[in-house]
Amino acid sequence: MIDRDxxxxxxxxxxxxxxxxxxxxxxxxxxxxxxxxxxxxxxxxGDTTPLYQxxxxxxxxxxxxxxxxxxxDQLLENVPEKQNGLIKVPSILDNGEGEA
Amino acid sequence: xxxxxxxxxxxxxxxxxxxxKTTAAQLAADTLAAIDSKDKKTNAFITVAPEVAEKQAAAxxxxxxxAADTLAxxxxxxKDNIITNGVKTTAASKxxxxxxxxxxxxxxxxxxxxxxxLVGKTNLDEFAMGSSTENSHYGNTHNAWALDRxxxxxxxxxxxxxxxxxxxxxxxxxxxxxxxxPAAFNGIFGIKPTYGRVSRWGLIAFGSSLDQIGVLTRRVxxxxxxxxxxxxxxxxxxxxxxxxxxDYLAALDxxxxxxxxxxxxxxxxxxxxxxxxxxxxxxVDTLKKLGATVDTVSLPHTKYxxxxxxxxxxxxxxSNLQRFDGIRYGYRAEDVKNLEDVYVRxxxxxxxxxxKRRIMLGTFSLSxxxxxxxxxxxxxxxxxxxxxxTNVFADYDLIVGPTTPTPAFxxxxxxxxxxxxxxxxxxxxxxNLAGIPAASVPAGLVxxxxxxxxxxxxxxxxxxxxxxxxxFERTTEFYxxxxxxxxxxx
Numbered sequence: 001m002i003d004r005d006x007x008x009x010x011x012x013x014x015x016x017x018x019x020x021x022x023x024x025x026x027x028x029x030x031x032x033x034x035x036x037x038x039x040x041x042x043x044x045x046g047d048t049t050p051l052y053q054x055x056x057x058x059x060x061x062x063x064x065x066x067x068x069x070x071x072x073d074q075l076l077e078n079v080p081e082k083q084n085g086l087i088k089v090p091s092i093l094d095n096g097e098g099e100a
Numbered sequence: 101x102x103x104x105x106x107x108x109x110x111x112x113x114x115x116x117x118x119x120x121k122t123t124a125a126q127l128a129a130d131t132l133a134a135i136d137s138k139d140k141k142t143n144a145f146i147t148v149a150p151e152v153a154e155k156q157a158a159a160x161x162x163x164x165x166x167a168a169d170t171l172a173x174x175x176x177x178x179k180d181n182i183i184t185n186g187v188k189t190t191a192a193s194k195x196x197x198x199x200x201x202x203x204x205x206x207x208x209x210x211x212x213x214x215x216x217x218l219v220g221k222t223n224l225d226e227f228a229m230g231s232s233t234e235n236s237h238y239g240n241t242h243n244a245w246a247l248d249r250x251x252x253x254x255x256x257x258x259x260x261x262x263x264x265x266x267x268x269x270x271x272x273x274x275x276x277x278x279x280x281x282p283a284a285f286n287g288i289f290g291i292k293p294t295y296g297r298v299s300r301w302g303l304i305a306f307g308s309s310l311d312q313i314g315v316l317t318r319r320v321x322x323x324x325x326x327x328x329x330x331x332x333x334x335x336x337x338x339x340x341x342x343x344x345x346x347d348y349l350a351a352l353d354x355x356x357x358x359x360x361x362x363x364x365x366x367x368x369x370x371x372x373x374x375x376x377x378x379x380x381x382x383x384v385d386t387l388k389k390l391g392a393t394v395d396t397v398s399l400p401h402t403k404y405x406x407x408x409x410x411x412x413x414x415x416x417x418x419s420n421l422q423r424f425d426g427i428r429y430g431y432r433a434e435d436v437k438n439l440e441d442v443y444v445r446x447x448x449x450x451x452x453x454x455x456k457r458r459i460m461l462g463t464f465s466l467s468x469x470x471x472x473x474x475x476x477x478x479x480x481x482x483x484x485x486x487x488x489x490t491n492v493f494a495d496y497d498l499i500v501g502p503t504t505p506t507p508a509f510x511x512x513x514x515x516x517x518x519x520x521x522x523x524x525x526x527x528x529x530x531x532n533l534a535g536i537p538a539a540s541v542p543a544g545l546v547x548x549x550x551x552x553x554x555x556x557x558x559x560x561x562x563x564x565x566x567x568x569x570x571x572f573e574r575t576t577e578f579y580x581x582x583x584x585x586x587x588x589x590x
Contacts, residue, residue: 002464014418014463015425015443016456026460032519033461037407040477043484050479051486053309053339054535055296060338074202078429089427092439 124173172215195450205302222257252282277528284552357391367501418462
């Protein structure tokens with residue numbers, strides 16, 4: 001079972017925030033989904049190994065050589081805020097209210 | 101408009117292009133006109149790209165279209181989670197509302213190299229998470245057979261666009277049934293190839309061990325023509341398979357005498373609507389009449405496929421979607437206080453509810469204390485599900501059954517009930533978990549709504565699927581039917 005506090009904790013890990021109302025709705029839905037997931041408890045997996053990927057490929061190597069691909073300008077085209085060819089982000093520390 | 105995609109196919113269009121009865125420019129213009137008129141009903145497209153279409157068509161005409169250039173000048177739509185250089189790509193999310201990629205997905209490059217013409221980007225559930233295309237930031241897409249019903253999902257836009265005759269072919273992606281289920285709901289053919297058969301480079305990642313790009317068309321042969329072009333190893337995708345691509349068209353000889361077909365008893369269980377069962381039983385009779393042998397088999401872990409899938413796919417998604425942080429591209433929240441605030445607010449304002457649910461489920465099942473009980477347990481059950489298939493394919497060439505438990509449901513009917521919505525995918529999810537190729541071919545109608553016959557083959561058995569679906573299509577001629585909601589449009 002998953003409770004409201006756990007849902008709030010997971011939201012923090014996932015860098016999401018919810019209003020109280022959303023948290024209530026999500027908790028209910030997460031409970032239903034986890035109840036469905038708990039059906040797997042009835043499966044006896046014995047010594048079955050986990051299957052993480054279905055190709056039989058292993059350690060695919062390639063030569064590590066640089067290729068000319070995209071320009072700095074192209075790579076910066078979708079950046080929301082930039083300055084002098086660099087990505088601009090807000091201060092890492094809290095600026096408090098009302099500061100630019 | 102002079103080209104009616106409900107009455108033609110790629111081969112006929114190609115012949116007309118080679119014989120100069122039409123031009124790529126004319127086809128592009130006809131397609132844009134068809135989208136302009138029909139998309140008012142279906143809302144299948146997020147972005148239509150007339151300038152790109154006209155430019156690529158002119159280039160195809162300029163170069164000249166020879167008999168070997170099977171896709172040259174043919175207009176094609178791409179699902180909007182496949183990135184296209186210079187053409188907005190949103191994955192149906194607000195968080196990518198302003199995203200214009202600066203390079204092409206491998207499939208887009210390969211289609212361009214073949215001379216195909218990109219006409220636009222189709223609607224989907226946000227980040228391909230959903231089964232109804234209701235989780236799109238850009239509005240619902242409508243089923244071409246009944247406008248008040250969902251087109252399925254997540255490739256609902258691609259399926260509706262093809263079924264309505266807006267385009268002759270579209271690409272989709274399939275993580276848990278996202279090509280096959282909408283193909284079934286819209287009465288068209290859709291194939292999810294073997295995991296790794298088509299490069300995922302440039303496909304916006306959802307569940308990386310499950311995602312696979314495939315094709316939606318009205319005709320089986322058209323699908324084979326398009327897959328031939330996009331399949332094969334790609335240095336940019338280390339999970340793409342090195343195996344050579346066989347000649348799929350060579351398999352379309354209409355002869356399935358002696359084909360060993362299995363039908364799993366779990367696929368005709370009580371959760372499957374009676375009307376669907378009736379259509380599938382009739383389809384199986386058709387396969388028998390064509391010379392196939394059909395036996396009932398068991399895939400005993402089928403009922404665990406849905407929880408297994410949602411744990412694995414959501415875990416992979418929660419990891420993949422960490423990249424959306426408002427820094428380098430996409431939506432960035434305004435009036436933020438600090439960097440942490442950029443991450444949290446951009447994500448919370450940019451993602452829709454279903455995407456948030458999956459990120460939460462995935463984050464939870466990967467978190468300390470729960471990893472073994474959920475993610476790892478699901479990975480073990482996944483192995484059992486794959487073993488089920490391996491056992492059956494030791495004796496059979498093909499597994500068939502319904503693609504979906506019911507025909508298309510009404511818009512709004514399941515959207516607030518995630519678990520009911522998830523159960524809708526029970527018959528398509530197993531193929532993704534096992535990595536095997538699977539397709540849906542139209543089998544008939546129930547109460548005026550299409551029902552799909554699902555065909556699953558062993559890894560790299562796409563030719564077996566095409567061969568059987570083509571023989572079946574020759575008998576049923578389902579493609580001759582015009583979708584109900586599109587009648588009187590042409």
